[in-house]
Amino acid sequence: MLLKDRIAVVTGAGSGIGRAGALMMGREGAVVVIADRDRASGEAAAEAIRAGGGRAEAICTDVSDDGQIERMIGTTLERHGRIDILHNHAGIQVGGPLTEVGSEGMDASWRINVRAHFLASKLAMPAMIAQGGGVIVNTASNSGVFYDHEMIAYATSKHAVVAMTRQMSIDYAKYNVRVNALCPGWVDTPFNDPFIAQMGGRQAIEDYVRTKIPMQRWATAEEIAEAILFLVSDRSSFMTGQALVIDGGESIA
Numbered sequence: 001m002l003l004k005d006r007i008a009v010v011t012g013a014g015s016g017i018g019r020a021g022a023l024m025m026g027r028e029g030a031v032v033v034i035a036d037r038d039r040a041s042g043e044a045a046a047e048a049i050r051a052g053g054g055r056a057e058a059i060c061t062d063v064s065d066d067g068q069i070e071r072m073i074g075t076t077l078e079r080h081g082r083i084d085i086l087h088n089h090a091g092i093q094v095g096g097p098l099t100e101v102g103s104e105g106m107d108a109s110w111r112i113n114v115r116a117h118f119l120a121s122k123l124a125m126p127a128m129i130a131q132g133g134g135v136i137v138n139t140a141s142n143s144g145v146f147y148d149h150e151m152i153a154y155a156t157s158k159h160a161v162v163a164m165t166r167q168m169s170i171d172y173a174k175y176n177v178r179v180n181a182l183c184p185g186w187v188d189t190p191f192n193d194p195f196i197a198q199m200g201g202r203q204a205i206e207d208y209v210r211t212k213i214p215m216q217r218w219a220t221a222e223e224i225a226e227a228i229l230f231l232v233s234d235r236s237s238f239m240t241g242q243a244l245v246i247d248g249g250e251s252i253a
């Protein structure tokens, strides 16, 4: 097992990529703390890990609320005494160009995509230093390394995640804390439902994916979970400050 007895916290782990990564961590022996704002899906993800013979618990957490992030980290440290892995995954996508995105859309993107990663990492870091090391994965997107049309709030906040990850990584490498960014492309999860509706339905997005992505298909959440496992395990033991892009070639096409 790659993560035997490691304590892992994953935000937004009730669905999609976060859930697939959390399940994989559970299969690899980690004790997984599922932190999702949707209580039912968080509990279901924890139950799925336990049903597979792993260890997991859910702490209902809305990462847009500072107090709830403090509770998530504080409760984990009280119960387990350490945090080996922090995967800051929950995020939102507010679509549109500059003239159509309201200030509140920009503020929400900053708060959930960037500030929540900042605060959770800030609160977990002293424990990671004291215990001799740890791993942080910040979910960005391939929109954190290239530019898409009409995505000002999403692209700006996701580029900020990559910048913040790189800055954290050089400041804390000497404490044996590795920090990397996860940059998926199109992954078929409920996250894209609003964009699919905006595009005019399922067929429109299927046509888009087939023509715009060199590999001509979506990723599965499980394919991204493989990259998460690599980043949180010792398999990437000399890797820090990197943005790992898994997007079927979209960002370089």
Ligand code: NAD
Binding pocket: 011, 012, 013, 014, 015, 016, 017, 018, 019, 035, 036, 037, 038, 041, 061, 062, 063, 064, 089, 090, 091, 092, 093, 112, 139, 140, 141, 142, 183, 184, 185, 186, 187, 188, 189, 190, 191, 192
């Ligand atoms: P998803 O919709 O399948 O799951 C998101 C989960 O996050 C849900 O369980 C939801 O309840 C939870 N969540 C939402 N807001 C939250 C909050 N404020 N606090 C706590 N939990 C919250 O989504 P997904 O596909 O796993 O994507 C989520 C993350 O992955 C985002 O950061 C997104 O930018 C990134 N991402 C997704 C894709 C994609 O195509 N799916 C591509 C690139 C990056």
